[in-house]
Amino acid sequence: MAEMEQNDHRKLGQELGLFTISDLIGKGLPMLLPKGAILRGELEKLIIDEKKSLGYQFVYSPHIARKETYIKSGHLGRYDAMMPTMTDENGDEFVLKAMNCPHHFEIYNSSPKSYRDLPLRIAENGTVYRNEKSGELAGLLRVKNLTVDDTHHFIRPDQIESEMEMLFKLTDKIYNLFGFKEYKVEISIRDPKDKEKYFGSDEVWERAEKILIDSVKKWGVDYTVEEGEAAFYGPKIDIRVKDSQGRFWQLATIQLDFNQPENFDLNYVGDDGKLHKVVVVHVAIFGSFERFMGVIIEHYNGAFPLWLSPVQVKILPIGEGHFAYATQVMDKFKTANIRVELDISDETLGKKIRNAKTEKVPYALVIGDKEVADKKVTVESRDNGNLGAQSVEELIEKLKEEIKEKK
Ligand SMILES: [Zn+2]
Numbered sequence: 001m002a003e004m005e006q007n008d009h010r011k012l013g014q015e016l017g018l019f020t021i022s023d024l025i026g027k028g029l030p031m032l033l034p035k036g037a038i039l040r041g042e043l044e045k046l047i048i049d050e051k052k053s054l055g056y057q058f059v060y061s062p063h064i065a066r067k068e069t070y071i072k073s074g075h076l077g078r079y080d081a082m083m084p085t086m087t088d089e090n091g092d093e094f095v096l097k098a099m100n101c102p103h104h105f106e107i108y109n110s111s112p113k114s115y116r117d118l119p120l121r122i123a124e125n126g127t128v129y130r131n132e133k134s135g136e137l138a139g140l141l142r143v144k145n146l147t148v149d150d151t152h153h154f155i156r157p158d159q160i161e162s163e164m165e166m167l168f169k170l171t172d173k174i175y176n177l178f179g180f181k182e183y184k185v186e187i188s189i190r191d192p193k194d195k196e197k198y199f200g201s202d203e204v205w206e207r208a209e210k211i212l213i214d215s216v217k218k219w220g221v222d223y224t225v226e227e228g229e230a231a232f233y234g235p236k237i238d239i240r241v242k243d244s245q246g247r248f249w250q251l252a253t254i255q256l257d258f259n260q261p262e263n264f265d266l267n268y269v270g271d272d273g274k275l276h277k278v279v280v281v282h283v284a285i286f287g288s289f290e291r292f293m294g295v296i297i298e299h300y301n302g303a304f305p306l307w308l309s310p311v312q313v314k315i316l317p318i319g320e321g322h323f324a325y326a327t328q329v330m331d332k333f334k335t336a337n338i339r340v341e342l343d344i345s346d347e348t349l350g351k352k353i354r355n356a357k358t359e360k361v362p363y364a365l366v367i368g369d370k371e372v373a374d375k376k377v378t379v380e381s382r383d384n385g386n387l388g389a390q391s392v393e394e395l396i397e398k399l400k401e402e403i404k405e406k407k
Contacts, residue, residue, distance in 0.1 A: 007245065009297035010139040016302050016360065018293075018310075019140065027134045028144040030290065035310035038339065040289055042308050044125055047149045047286065050174060054166065056121040056151060061103035063127060067093040069102045072263055082131045100126035101282060104152040105264040108278075113268040118278065119155040119163055125289065126150045140294030147289045153281035154266060160208060160256070163281060164215040171239065171252055171285055177406050178296060180241040183221045184248055187212050188236045191228030199233050200258035208256055208279075209235050233259030243299040251292065255282040303360040303382060306399065307406045312339045313399070314361040315377075316352040318368040325372045329365065329392055336396045338403070353380060363399070 005011065013019045018036035025031065032040055048058065067085065070076040075098065076083065084096045097103070104122045113120065127147045155163050175181070189209045190198050198205060212235055216223045230236060234256035240248040257280040260266065267275045286292035296304075306312055313333055317326035326342055333340040341361075343352050349366065356364040365377040371389065379387040379395065 012302040038310040056123040182242040185223040188229035
């Protein structure tokens with residue numbers, strides 16, 4: 001129990017200066033402080049870099065849409081209470097977006113597509129709004145304002161298998177960077193006793209379900225098949241990961257959709273010259289940045305690997321006589337794009353080291369007379385203890401490598 005409390009991301013978030021929640025702004029509306037913003041920025045950069053390298057195309061879309069958008073998508077009427085609306089001076093009603101899908105569909109429809117254009121993957125780290133009940137709001141894990149690492153894959157029916165393979169590879173690559181190696185996968189399929197309530201032909205469903213199950217088998221992870229858990233519009237895969245505490249967190253969702261291509265006329269010209277409907281796959285790997293941050297704060301107990309650490313290096317001059325050299329050292333780290341802080345407080349060295357430990361900074365560099373004379377720094381590693389005196393240039397090269405490799 002004590003351990004759980006230690007790891008609580010709400011407590012760590014405050015201690016490490018990552019985020020704050022203000023009663024005035026509202027519950028469920030965490031604000032990221034500068035250090036939390038660095039963490040978020042690194043996560044966004046990771047997602048953008050990895051997806052771009054696979055040919056995903058990033059877009060930006062507005063945060064509101066005409067009410068008709070969500071009537072067309074079928075969300076209004078079903079989830080009205082979750083979707084706040086506003087009315088402009090002409091009486092036109094706008095809905096605060098609860099999902100990015102319709103915007104991405106209209107982006108798809110902005111130009112004609114042929115079978116050669118597919119798969120087409122539209123990505124956006126898109127903020128959506130959910131009118132969650134205030135009683136359910138807890139730190140970063142459940143919020144009213146969340147940013148989904150969202151993608152919509154527009155594919156031909158014959159591309160489901162290859163798309164799943166690509167997605168599992170990407171998911172593995174990203175999760176492994178955080179040390180998430182054990183997953184539990186749930187495959188949601190139709191209720192075999194009530195096939196009428198699902199949209200799409202029996203043939204399409206049977207094939208898609210079989211492909212999902214086969215590709216997860218091929219992936220080689222633990223999985224269960226949940227009958228009757230599929231949405232009416234398509235089967236899906238949910239991925240839960242095991243954290244350092246042995247707890248499982250629901251992160252990724254991969255949802256096939258046979259219905260929205262009909263609602264939004266998402267077509268492509270096939271090699272037969274005729275129009276066909278795409279299959280849409282809705283995917284989020286982190287789920288949301290807020291939730292993922294909450295999960296990894298607890299998973300790492302606030303001690304992030306170097307590449308994610310808001311402060312990567314802290315320089316601790318023992319006395320005032322060492323400030324000038326310490327400042328030179330700091331500038332070298334800054335030039336190397338390593339996030340560095342200089343502690344020029346009046347505290348004793350022991351206290352400065354303890355503070356750096358409390359702040360969970362990966363590397364503290366001690367500078368005293370000897371270090372100034374030898375043009376070196378003494379390295380205190382958060383994870384490996386005292387590493388002795390090292391030259392600044394060599395240390396910078398080592399850390400740059402550690403950051404690049406996301407070790
Ligand atoms: Zn979607």
